[in-house]
Amino acid sequence: MTIRTKIAVQFSIIVATILAIFSIAIYLISENYRQKEFYNSLRDRALTTSRLLIKEPQIDKQLLKVIDKNTLSSLYPAQVLVFNDSNQVAYYNYEADTIYYSPELLDRIRSQRYIETTFGDKQVVGTMYSDTSSKSYAVLAQAEDVYGKQKLENIKETMYVGYFSAILLTILLGFIFAGQSLKPISNINDEISQITATSLKRKLETGNNKDEIATLALNFNRMLSRLDKSFELQKSFVSNASHELRTPLAAVKSEIQVALQNERTPDEYKGILSTLLHDNDRLIKLTNSLLVLAKSEDDANFKLNPIRVDEVLFSVQDEILHLNPNFTVLIDFDEIPDDMNWVTVHGKVELLKTLFMNLVDNACKYSQNQQADIRIKANKGNCLISVSDTGIGIPNEELEHVFEPFYRTKNASTFKGSGIGLSICRRIVDLHQGKISVKSEISKGSLFVVVLPHV
Ligand code: ADP
Numbered sequence: 001m002t003i004r005t006k007i008a009v010q011f012s013i014i015v016a017t018i019l020a021i022f023s024i025a026i027y028l029i030s031e032n033y034r035q036k037e038f039y040n041s042l043r044d045r046a047l048t049t050s051r052l053l054i055k056e057p058q059i060d061k062q063l064l065k066v067i068d069k070n071t072l073s074s075l076y077p078a079q080v081l082v083f084n085d086s087n088q089v090a091y092y093n094y095e096a097d098t099i100y101y102s103p104e105l106l107d108r109i110r111s112q113r114y115i116e117t118t119f120g121d122k123q124v125v126g127t128m129y130s131d132t133s134s135k136s137y138a139v140l141a142q143a144e145d146v147y148g149k150q151k152l153e154n155i156k157e158t159m160y161v162g163y164f165s166a167i168l169l170t171i172l173l174g175f176i177f178a179g180q181s182l183k184p185i186s187n188i189n190d191e192i193s194q195i196t197a198t199s200l201k202r203k204l205e206t207g208n209n210k211d212e213i214a215t216l217a218l219n220f221n222r223m224l225s226r227l228d229k230s231f232e233l234q235k236s237f238v239s240n241a242s243h244e245l246r247t248p249l250a251a252v253k254s255e256i257q258v259a260l261q262n263e264r265t266p267d268e269y270k271g272i273l274s275t276l277l278h279d280n281d282r283l284i285k286l287t288n289s290l291l292v293l294a295k296s297e298d299d300a301n302f303k304l305n306p307i308r309v310d311e312v313l314f315s316v317q318d319e320i321l322h323l324n325p326n327f328t329v330l331i332d333f334d335e336i337p338d339d340m341n342w343v344t345v346h347g348k349v350e351l352l353k354t355l356f357m358n359l360v361d362n363a364c365k366y367s368q369n370q371q372a373d374i375r376i377k378a379n380k381g382n383c384l385i386s387v388s389d390t391g392i393g394i395p396n397e398e399l400e401h402v403f404e405p406f407y408r409t410k411n412a413s414t415f416k417g418s419g420i421g422l423s424i425c426r427r428i429v430d431l432h433q434g435k436i437s438v439k440s441e442i443s444k445g446s447l448f449v450v451v452l453p454h455v
Contacts, residue, residue, distance in 0.1 A: 003178075004175065004179055007178035007182075008178050011177075012171045012174050015166070016167050019166055020163070023163055026155075027152075027155070027156060027159065034145060034148040034149070034151070034152055035123065039116045039125055042124075042142070042143060043114070045143075046125055047127065049080045049082070050082055050137055050139045053090070054129065054135075078141055078142070080092070080139065081101060081139070082137050084137060085135065085137075087106055100122075105126065106138050106140075113128050114126070119142060122143060122144045124140065124142040126138065184213045185213060191204050195224070202224070203221045204217040204220055205217065233405075237406070240405060245283065248282050248286075249283070255279070259272045282416070289421065290420065292351075293420065304346035304347055304432075305349070306345070307344065307347050308340065309343045309352070309376060309452070310333065312349060313385070316353055316356045316357050319357065320372075326370055327364040327372070328364070328370060329360055329364070329371075329372050330373050331376070332375045336378070337377075337378050341454060342383060343383050344383075344455045345383055345432065345453065345454050346453075346455060351432075354428060355428040356385070359387040359450070360374065362389075362421060363387050363388065363391065364389070365415060365416075366446070367389040369390065371390070372387055372389055373387070382434075382453055382454060383453075385449070386448065387447075387448045388445060388448070389445050390444065391446065392443060393440045393441050393442040394438065394440040394442070394446055395409060395411065396440075396442075399438060405423040406420060406423075425450075432452050433453055434451050434452040
């Protein structure tokens with residue numbers, strides 16, 4: 001069932017129920033009024049007849065019957081019976097045996113003074129009437145409210161017609177209004193079905209910019225922008241990655257081609273092979289970095305272990321010095337807190353090592369004295385690790401780009417590198433719910449600060 005049909009049906013059911021409740025209530029109330037009114041008029045009829053009969057004894061009873069039948073009963077054929085003290089019929093305007101009465105009923109009238117009851121389709125009123133000679137009469141009047149019932153029947157029929165017409169109208173209007181209200185959604189649907197991976201720049205109409213549907217379209221547009229941005233990043237990442245891989249591969253190829261052109265001495269071959277080895281190392285390093293980055297995407301839900309940051313830094317220092325004996329890596333633990341929990345973070349040791357290896361390697365690589373200074377301190381919530389150098393620095397306008405994949409500053413073009421290291425660093429810090437920032441001054445040096453929440 002479509003939402004449009006659902007809304008129309010639900011709306012119609014609600015209206016039908018409310019209408020039914022009101023119609024039944026109106027019918028019952030009208031029936032109640034009808035009965036009350038008819039009892040009152042029967043009582044008036046009973047008293048009028050008694051008054052004429054008893055107060056005006058000179059009136060001929062036959063004449064009274066004629067008057068009663070022709071005038072008083074003109075609206076409805078009411079039957080009136082008047083009983084004296086000894087339950088004998090003192091007057092009747094119809095044959096007495098066609099009128100319902102019993103000694104018990106007369107006793108009830110005498111004891112209660114006034115009663116209302118029914119007999120078949122007829123309503124019955126019993127009342128007492130006393131004349132001046134202190135004689136009291138029990139008067140019975142009964143009749144069927146044909147006119148009132150007919151009126152009520154007419155009301156019922158009118159209500160039936162009104163009820164079903166109103167429901168039909170409600171269903172029709174429900175369909176129209178539901179269709180109108182849902183039209184923006186079906187428009188959005190049509191627009192969305194035309195958006196593909198190549199047309200992410202398209203945007204949905206946001207209508208009046210106010211209602212829920214406009215908010216939905218706005219949010220969808222925002223999502224499209226995010227998707228578009230990440231598609232663009234992905235594309236540029238792939239093209240940059242292939243470029244970075246192709247350059248050393250092309251170099252290796254041309255070196256081999258040149259080598260093969262002439263006969264070489266063993267020393268020349270050695271030289272060529274060591275250049276090839278160097279290029280090969282570069283390739284391995286780059287593919288490893290790309291692998292770390294790709295793996296870290298899958299590692300969004302990786303298992304975290306408590307890790308002592310100071311220990312990670314020591315092993316980074318060892319490893320870097322082992323790979324590059326010319327580098328100097330100094331670690332300052334002066335501000336380290338007594339509580340070792342403050343330097344313990346939830347993380348993954350290989351990733352944290354890669355993070356600090358990249359920062360320390362950069363610091364040494366981009367400074368003339370090839371020295372990196374590491375500082376570790378902590379506050380109540382975080383552990384702060386800074387890696388500084390006194391090297392070439394980063395131009396101010398390029399600071400915000402250095403964490404982008406494959407970005408390399410202009411002043412670093414003479415240094416070997418691929419521009420992938422810092423983007424890996426940022427990804428690792430993000431995975432550890434931390435922050436990384438950089439301050440730098442050209443030709444004076446750079447300071448990278450990593451903030452990680454401790455246990
Ligand atoms: P790579 O060092 O391999 O080029 P990175 O991603 O590690 O790649 O760094 C990106 C760029 O940021 C570098 O190319 C360099 O321009 C700049 N950079 C990073 N660290 C430093 C530093 N300590 N001093 C100066 N520039 C730096």
